[in-house]
Amino acid sequence: MCYSIPGLVKEISGKTVTVDYFGEEKKALNEFYDIAVGDYVNAAAGFVIKKIPASEAENTLQAWRELFFELQDIDTRLSRLYLEKKDTDKNLTYILDKALATLPLKDDDLLYLANLTNASAHQMLFKTANFLRQKYHKNSCCVHGIIEISNYCCRHCSYCGISSHNRNIRRYRMTSDEIIKTCIEAVEKYKFQALVLQSGEDLFYSVNQLADIIKKIKERLPVLICISFGEVGLEGLEKLYAAGARGLLMRFETSNPYLYEKLHPGQTLRTRINHIKKAYELGFLVMTGGLIGIPGQTPKDIIDDIYLAKELHAEMYSFGPFLPHPDTPLANHKPPKEEEILKTLALIRIIDPENAKILVTTAFQTLSASARKKGLLAGANSVMLNVTPLNYRKHYSIYPEKAYTTEPVITQINETLSLLKSLGRAPTDLGISQPITANTKKISSANSNNGLDFINEDLINSALLSHRKPDPKKIRDILQKSLAIQTLTLDETAALLGVTDKKLREEMEQTAVAVKKKVYDNRIVTFAPLYTSNLCINNCLYCGFRKDNAAIKRNVLGLDEIKQETEVLAGKIGHKRLIVVYGEHPRTGIEYMTSTIKTIYEVKTKTNRGYGQIRRVNVNAPPLSVENLKILSKTGIGTYQVFQETYHHKTYKALHPENTPKSDYQWRLYCMHRALEAGVDDVGIGVLFGLYDWKFEVLALLCHTQELEQKFKIGPHTISFPRLEPAANTPFIQKARYKVSDADFEKLVTVLRLAVPYAGMILTARENAGIRKKIIPLGCTQTDASTRIGIGSYSNGLNKQDGNKQQFFLGDTRSLDELIYELIQAGYITSFCTAGYRCGRTGECIMELLREGKERKFCKINAVLTFREWLDDFGSPRTRGRGEEIIKKELNEIKSSFSSIYPQVTEYYERIRRGERDLYF
Secondary structure (H helix, E strand, O other), X not given: OOOOOOEEEEEEEOOEEEEEXXXXXXXXXXXXXXXXXXXXXXXXXXXXXXXXXXXXXXXXHHHHHHHHHHHHHHHHHHOOOOOOOOOOOHHHHHHHHHHHOOOOOOHHHHHHHHOOOOHHHHHHHHHHHHHHHHHXXXXXXXXXXXXXXXOOOOOXXXXXXXXXXXXXXXXXXXXXXXXXHHHHHHHHHOXXXXXXXXXXXXXXXXXXXXXXXXXXXXXXXXXXXXXXXXXXXXXXXXXXXXXXXXXXXXXXXXXOHHHHHHHOOOOOHHHHHHHHHXXXXXXXXXEEOEEXXXXXXXXXXXXXXXXXXXXXXXXXXXXXXXXXXXXXXXXXXXXXXXXXXXXXHHHHHHHOOOOOEEEEOHHHXXXXXXXXXXXXXXXXXXXXXXXXXXXXXXXXXXXXXXXXXXXXXXXXXXXHHHHHHHHOOEEEOEOOOOOHHHHHOOOOXXXXXXXXXXXXXXXXXXXXXXXXXXXXXXXXXXXXXXXXXXXXXXXXXXXXXXXXXXXXXXXXXXXXXXXXXXXXXXXXXXXXEEEOEOOOOOOOOOOOOOOOOOOOOOXXXXXXXXXXXXXXXXXXXXXXXXXXXXXXXXHHOHHHHHHHHHHHHHOOEEOOOOEEOOOEEEEEOOOOXXXXXXXXHOOOOOEEEOOOEXXXXXXXXXXXXXXXXXXXXXXXXXXXXXXXXXXXXXXXXXXXXXXXXXXXHHHHHHHHHHHXXXXXXXXXXXEEOOEOOOOOOOOHHXXXXXXXXHHXXXXXXXXXXXXXXXXXXXXXXXXXXXXXXXXXXXXOOEEEOOOOOOOOOOOOOOOOOOOOOOOOOOOOOOOHHHHHHHHHHOOOEEEOOOXXXXXOOOHHHHHHHHHOOXXXXXXXXXXXXXXXXXXHHHOOHHHHHHHHHHHHHHXXXXXXXXXXXXXXXXXXXXXXXXOOOOOOO
């Protein structure tokens, strides 16, 4: 197994070259290149891939030198072995001692290990396997890419989702040009040195076609090509090898002929085995293995499977879990437990310690989010990344909810390199030219940014310490700057946070009210959240939807259910604007997002006088790649909203377990950069207050604002400030150290309004009715109502909160009508306007209008028109009565301030009263 970095050729013997990596030597086969001792080469899976110019190679090695040995040190430390023999299973330690001495184990020994059930015994087994892995293979770890070119298959295997009998799958087949283009991107953009081309047994592709594709790839690219097309025949193997394929991925699934024939109707195990043997004879690297947990399988069957793979000269062992697909005859069988997979990986390492390269399969990662880390610590040393184009990837569903169906390639690479670095593993077959510290984007210190991101904790803490007793005159100067609609500096905002004098606090609140009035007038925009799913692959300690929370009843809404929810929201409650909430899960990736948004926009329902329709969908979603954000933007979304949750590096790391997507602080931090680069006009940021010190978080939100202003000339369209709320089976919340009091909450909202005077500020129904009544006047511009956050809870008619279906408990469940009545009482008009999005008043344009106080002109007019709509279609008699009064007042103000356009305003107003809808300025 050769490292990804360039190696120096030390010796040549026929086609075999000895390659030196900082004193560590590996063998590689040279088939194509004219090389000599002293040349530099890249090699993958034991094959020379390309010759590297000396200057390029030496620059790369110089950058890698220190990290190379650092990784080895980490791996050596993590693989140290000490088996506590006191009070332990003496038979177990005897067997493991034999394994460590590379003495042959008897069948009874292996069966004993396979039948272990005790957790501490498992750990002893895994540690032994990891020690053997390090002893014979050092810290190298294969990182191959896989491209799934077609999900057509002529076979009808009883466990496989792409079986020819499955009529529920959407079939696809990549063209030759698409396959070659994908390979070019994988090699030239992402630097893969080894790729697997995989498909079902698709009779559309002839062997000659496949050989031609491989030949063209090899002519263009320095890459090791492995094939996984099923049984192409012995002659077919010869043609594919001649074209340049050098690896065969073909699992036999089980060595038990009886089980094989049950899984593969009409096929025989003997034919499969002969195919693999022929491939080895031709010179293919063999990647093979079995399924773990198939119905009727015994521990002895699994041990026999491992021995069969060894007999077949497996270069790589591919053993993964049986995951029942719902559209197959074996749908009702349960998958194996995580420990059974890990035991199998460890047994492979013990049975074949010197030769085995062991893959942690995607199926295992689908079964368990922590599979890669645990598998690599149980003897494995290989992973595979999915580089299939996103529009095809989810349809290669050989098992359900397959991992990595929505993650961009760069996300997978960064996540994998971050994991490998934490374990001290050096990637092979992924030809990265820079040390993996540069690719993972991880910060090296929990308390300092070290120039790696824009949240400089030293500056924030220094500002807070320096302004504990601010000068009153300085505070009043700062308030005037805020009234001029200018973003405050870090020091100015810290000074506001330091105010304790009651009179100054009152002045700050009065100024916040004035700023809001100047920029947004007296309107409040209302919306509703629509939760589409409670599936999540993250494990955030404070979240009710975290992956390990068994109390939550999981569900994801289908398109018909999305339509039903929208019909209630738009046709019965009267909302025009939604924030649609998506969790981070393969089933709710970009394709799900785009289809649900399209469905929401298509809903149009009859109302009392007109019709109800959602006119603007804002999105609260996981951080996405630029490519996916471009797709999302084209759906016509309004604001793309992602909250950092906490900007404090150490706290963020503690709350978001490693090896989950959300553990990547900087991937999340820079998602607004990617959104604006992708063409999303408006972005929303926020903090979950209560995770860390609220004053620090306020200044961090300001830092984020300043960063966006500096890089893109626009800041956040909205800022949100939810507080930590109780959630089912989530004890962290009860023990949280940084809960924000009501008094501090009032202050932080006031300061945020003053610090970023142009931004919309969103107050949510997390807060109870009393708090909302106090907070809205301090500068809020948006709030939700009639809120339900259980999955499917709008259409099921249940008003009662159910902690087993919700991310957290709400503080205010009043209806939209009740909230509007209260707002009228306080002198606010409720706006349902979405005109700005459709008139181009977004992004930089609206920022200028907001700063100049001009946007309120359009807002006031459109607020009156849309409020008239809502009153006629949905308002209760009591609310309509009070609503008429505020509309009359607003129309008089419009007549006085905008006399030139008042006639057109009244024309639109009367047309709306007659039942026309969606008229706006």
